[in-house]
Amino acid sequence: MGAKYDVIGGRARRVDAVDKATGKALYAEDLRFVGELHGALLQSPLPHARVLNIDTSRALKLPGVKAVITHKDVPATRYGVSPARYDENVFAIDRVRYVGDEVAAVAAVDLETALEAIELIKVDYEPLPHVLTVEQALAPGAPQLHGEYPGNLCAEVHQEFGDLAAGFAQCDLIHEHKFVNKRQDGGFIEPQHSIAVYDHTGQLTLYSSTQVPHYVQRTLSMVTGVPIGKVRVVKPYVGGGFGPKAEANPLDLCASFLAMRTGKPVRMGYTRAQVFLHSRARHQFFHTMKTGFKKDGTIVALDHQCYLEGGAYSSFGIATVYYAGSLLGGPYRMPHMRYDGYRVYTNKPACGAQRGHGCVAARACFEQQLDIVAKDLGLDPIAMRLKNIMENGDVTCNHMSMSSLGMRECIEAVQTGSGWQEKRGKLAKGRGIGMATGFFVSGAGYPIYRSDTFHCTVTIKVQEDGGTVLVKTGAAEIGQGTETAMAMIAAEAIGIPLEAVRLQSGDTDYGVDLGAYSSRTTLMTGHATKEAGLAVKEKVLTALAQELGIGRERLDLKRGLVEISGEPVDFSAIRTKYIKEHRGWTDHPSGGQLTFTEAARVAFLKHGTIIGTGKYKPPVLGGQHKGAAVGTSPAYGCSAQVAEVSVDLETGQIKVERVTDAHDCGQAINLTQVEGQMEGSVSMGLGEAMFEEVKFDKDGRVLNPSLGEYHIPTVLDMPEMKCIVVETGEPNGHFAAKEVGEGAIMPTLPAILNAVHDAIGVAIDELPLTPERVLKALAQAKKG
Amino acid sequence: MKKLAITLVVNDTEYELLVAPNRTLAQVLREDLGLTGTKQGCQVGDCGSCTVLLDDEPVNSCLVLAVQVSGRRVRTIEGVADGNRLHPIQEAMVEHGAIQCGFCTPGMILSAKSLLEKNPAPSTGDIRQALSGNLCRCTGYQKIVEAVADASQKMGRA
Numbered sequence: 001m002g003a004k005y006d007v008i009g010g011r012a013r014r015v016d017a018v019d020k021a022t023g024k025a026l027y028a029e030d031l032r033f034v035g036e037l038h039g040a041l042l043q044s045p046l047p048h049a050r051v052l053n054i055d056t057s058r059a060l061k062l063p064g065v066k067a068v069i070t071h072k073d074v075p076a077t078r079y080g081v082s083p084a085r086y087d088e089n090v091f092a093i094d095r096v097r098y099v100g101d102e103v104a105a106v107a108a109v110d111l112e113t114a115l116e117a118i119e120l121i122k123v124d125y126e127p128l129p130h131v132l133t134v135e136q137a138l139a140p141g142a143p144q145l146h147g148e149y150p151g152n153l154c155a156e157v158h159q160e161f162g163d164l165a166a167g168f169a170q171c172d173l174i175h176e177h178k179f180v181n182k183r184q185d186g187g188f189i190e191p192q193h194s195i196a197v198y199d200h201t202g203q204l205t206l207y208s209s210t211q212v213p214h215y216v217q218r219t220l221s222m223v224t225g226v227p228i229g230k231v232r233v234v235k236p237y238v239g240g241g242f243g244p245k246a247e248a249n250p251l252d253l254c255a256s257f258l259a260m261r262t263g264k265p266v267r268m269g270y271t272r273a274q275v276f277l278h279s280r281a282r283h284q285f286f287h288t289m290k291t292g293f294k295k296d297g298t299i300v301a302l303d304h305q306c307y308l309e310g311g312a313y314s315s316f317g318i319a320t321v322y323y324a325g326s327l328l329g330g331p332y333r334m335p336h337m338r339y340d341g342y343r344v345y346t347n348k349p350a351c352g353a354q355r356g357h358g359c360v361a362a363r364a365c366f367e368q369q370l371d372i373v374a375k376d377l378g379l380d381p382i383a384m385r386l387k388n389i390m391e392n393g394d395v396t397c398n399h400m401s402m403s404s405l406g407m408r409e410c411i412e413a414v415q416t417g418s419g420w421q422e423k424r425g426k427l428a429k430g431r432g433i434g435m436a437t438g439f440f441v442s443g444a445g446y447p448i449y450r451s452d453t454f455h456c457t458v459t460i461k462v463q464e465d466g467g468t469v470l471v472k473t474g475a476a477e478i479g480q481g482t483e484t485a486m487a488m489i490a491a492e493a494i495g496i497p498l499e500a501v502r503l504q505s506g507d508t509d510y511g512v513d514l515g516a517y518s519s520r521t522t523l524m525t526g527h528a529t530k531e532a533g534l535a536v537k538e539k540v541l542t543a544l545a546q547e548l549g550i551g552r553e554r555l556d557l558k559r560g561l562v563e564i565s566g567e568p569v570d571f572s573a574i575r576t577k578y579i580k581e582h583r584g585w586t587d588h589p590s591g592g593q594l595t596f597t598e599a600a601r602v603a604f605l606k607h608g609t610i611i612g613t614g615k616y617k618p619p620v621l622g623g624q625h626k627g628a629a630v631g632t633s634p635a636y637g638c639s640a641q642v643a644e645v646s647v648d649l650e651t652g653q654i655k656v657e658r659v660t661d662a663h664d665c666g667q668a669i670n671l672t673q674v675e676g677q678m679e680g681s682v683s684m685g686l687g688e689a690m691f692e693e694v695k696f697d698k699d700g701r702v703l704n705p706s707l708g709e710y711h712i713p714t715v716l717d718m719p720e721m722k723c724i725v726v727e728t729g730e731p732n733g734h735f736a737a738k739e740v741g742e743g744a745i746m747p748t749l750p751a752i753l754n755a756v757h758d759a760i761g762v763a764i765d766e767l768p769l770t771p772e773r774v775l776k777a778l779a780q781a782k783k784g
Numbered sequence: 785m786k787k788l789a790i791t792l793v794v795n796d797t798e799y800e801l802l803v804a805p806n807r808t809l810a811q812v813l814r815e816d817l818g819l820t821g822t823k824q825g826c827q828v829g830d831c832g833s834c835t836v837l838l839d840d841e842p843v844n845s846c847l848v849l850a851v852q853v854s855g856r857r858v859r860t861i862e863g864v865a866d867g868n869r870l871h872p873i874q875e876a877m878v879e880h881g882a883i884q885c886g887f888c889t890p891g892m893i894l895s896a897k898s899l900l901e902k903n904p905a906p907s908t909g910d911i912r913q914a915l916s917g918n919l920c921r922c923t924g925y926q927k928i929v930e931a932v933a934d935a936s937q938k939m940g941r942a
Binding site: 013019025027187190240480481681682683706713715 | 865887
């Protein structure tokens with residue numbers, strides 16, 4: 001493999017690692033601006049109430065306060081993620097809908113003063129009855145959150161593919177299974193932080209810890225009324241996102257309005273508790289799956305129903321409710337599928353997208369059911385999966401094309417890698433081994449707003465003096481390694497070493513990039529980066545060919561050196577000229593080959609600055625049915641995992657001992673980073689399986705809004721992980737690459753659930769797997 | 785609030801500062817000294833991002849009032865490398881891909897540094913124990929543990 005590529009496929013150090021290891025990397029909260037003010041938010045203490053009056057007079061009189069704003073001071077423009085459900089206002093106009101809903105904001109000379117001013121704002125509320133659960137929200141006569149969405153139904157989906165009735169008629173066994181997860185929090189370590197700067201030319205610049213500078217730019221322009229050409233969003237380093245940072249948040253908007261009002265830079269940050277209130281993280285899903293099988297284990301039909309507890313606003317929820325159904329179309333062949341999904345408004349913080357968007361609980365339910373049915377049919381769970389597995393070129397019943405799918409390779413890799421044959425059915429009491437699979441999109445096939453826009457554009461400028469190139473992309477590095485991957489792709493495409501590439505990213509001034517969500521960047525921004533790199537190479541080599549008086553086709557670039565095929569060519573004039581231009585320099589090019597540096601200089605001297613551009617948007621994909629846009633992608637990454645657990649039958653305590661994980665990413669751009677995504681996915685999935693749950697009291701207040709009370713995995717919780725990278729080559733990927741960031745989380749929950757089932761003989765259909773829940777399941781099993 | 789005069793020795797440099805008694809060491813490091821490498825993920829001692837060494841012991845600097853530690857030595861992430869030469873722990877973290885978003889990295893490195901100063905040849909269990917107060921949401925910790933183990937070996941050989 002080593003010979004195939006010079007840069008990609010290796011284990012290059014991350015381009016940002018040294019800055020991050022030395023404390024030099026700057027995150028939003030680390031930025032400083034002369035004369036900056038500190039902002040604070042007033043948030044509703046009630047889950048549902050009419051706002052009768054807001055009195056800001058005392059706050060305004062507090063020395064040091066520069067501005068106090070409420071709904072009266074900002075346009076009533078509604079915004080959100082999906083244009084089909086813009087249901088949020090910057091501030092509550094007449095009603096608050098959850099504990100945390102924004103009512104007012106203050107800018108002051110320091111944070112203490114801003115917080116004191118918040119305390120001085122008097123709001124008269126008239127409490128309204130509230131709903132906290134799906135059942136309460138859907139009950140007849142329930143209090144309504146949004147007049148235009150009656151019945152508290154934010155969105156519903158009804159899809160049928162194939163012929164469900166005919167499918168069930170062929171089945172030998174029809175099994176019904178229910179499953180429920182819990183609300184999860186993003187748990188990123190950096191709380192959101194935003195700083196807005198508004199200058200005298202009317203330009204608004206926002207520095208935000210966001211995953212999606214492009215969408216934040218659009219929302220800011222739409223809501224503030226500042227022309228989009230004068231709104232710039234800059235993403236400094238971001239301390240993790242995982243989905244909840246994939247939309248414009250109240251800090252982005254409030255800081256902008258306060259900066260416009262005061263003429264001063266304004267910073268605003270969430271406390272950890274406010275991160276929980278903003279949420280936009282994993283929904284709670286209630287799945288019911290009726291699945292039909294033949295007695296040899298062939299999957300025939302699925303009748304699937306799901307309710308999502310959504311919180312007070314839509315956020316990504318429309319996409320979430322579609323995703324919860326659509327990605328069950330694979331990775332097993334299944335000709336008939338019906339899905340009815342309902343996302344329900346409640347008086348709680350809004351849920352949104354989180355790693356494995358919409359699909360994680362659905363996958364857990366389906367894979368757990370497969371294990372239960374395999375047991376009933378007397379089949380090995382792996383054999384049953386292999387019997388149904390899709391292969392390259394298969395198309396799901398809902399029109400998703402598996403242009404490459406190394407699912408079989410992944411299953412076989414974890415089967416061997418975990419020692420499945422030696423362990424399954426042969427472990428001591430209280431020990432279990434389980435497996436599951438999953439897959440995910442390599443980028444959403446369509447932008448969030450309807451548009452023919454390119455999903456990304458990339459510019460590569462060759463530095464005028466030669467030697468290095470500068471890649472500019474709006475892509476969002478949030479920890480996943482985008483900067484390094486794009487630098488490697490640029491180097492590979494041009495034919496220069498990684499060290500010759502500099503890269504700037506995360507700024508809307510650098511072009512369009514839809515951002516870090518739906519595992520899109522490696523495939524999509526990668527395509528644009530490669531195209532820009534090839535354009536640079538073409539321009540440089542064409543100029544060089546002219547200078548040498550030979551055909552362009554005789555020239556190539558490899559590892560920073562010019563390769564000339566055929567007869568030897570005298571290039572001494574070029575070298576002499578370069579050296580003359582650099583009298584006094586000590587790093588003159590030498591050796592028997594021209595360098596990229598000399599070639600790039602020749603090109604500059606002929607044409608001026610050399611720039612290559614690239615762009616990408618996926619081809620038209622998927623079916624014509626309503627909702628076809630959700631789940632379609634140019635490529636799908638897939639995973640299989642085996643989990644091994646021990647369960648203390650006295651206390652119900654589970655320990656995940658080992659996870660063997662295989663993922664097909666098409667072609668690794670950077671092997672170390674691929675493994676990093678796989679290991680991180682296991683960690684987030686393990687947290688959700690084992691202990692993560694955002695809890696509320698009866699008045700809709702979060703009971704555990706801290707990283708002490710809301711437990712994310714520590715190093716002591718993590719098992720030994722063995723990662724196997726599978727590379728089957730993706731025809732729709734540049735350099736054959738596709739996703740790893742989210743497909744890798746899909747099997748984690750069900751692999752653990754199935755291992756626990758194997759260990760204790762009972763399938764637990766509710767998360768998290770607390771000792772109490774395990775003991776209850778054991779006691780129930782004993783009762784029979 | 786009346787400010788008090790304190791002295792801090794941060795990364796071998798002595799600073800004389802006037803600070804309000806309610807300000808934390810993390811705030812003073814970040815805001816007064818501009819040492820923003822010390823991160824704040826929770827401000828209540830849950831996440832470990834603000835870990836610094838106080839007289840060589842790791843502490844959550846968000847739980848320490850600056851006035852409590854007058855006269856004491858503080859080491860932050862900015863004082864770990866020797867000029868442009870990375871500390872072996874930093875080198876190993878970079879090399880092993882133990883850094884993703886990087887927000888937990890400074891605290892993680894300081895916890896590891898304290899461990900290796902006390903226990904130059906730790907077991908994997910020792911490393912896990914020493915890092916158990918530093919939360920990371922990106923990596924699943926495996927490459928961090930590998931990096932610290934590798935650093936301990938390289939430092940042992942040096």
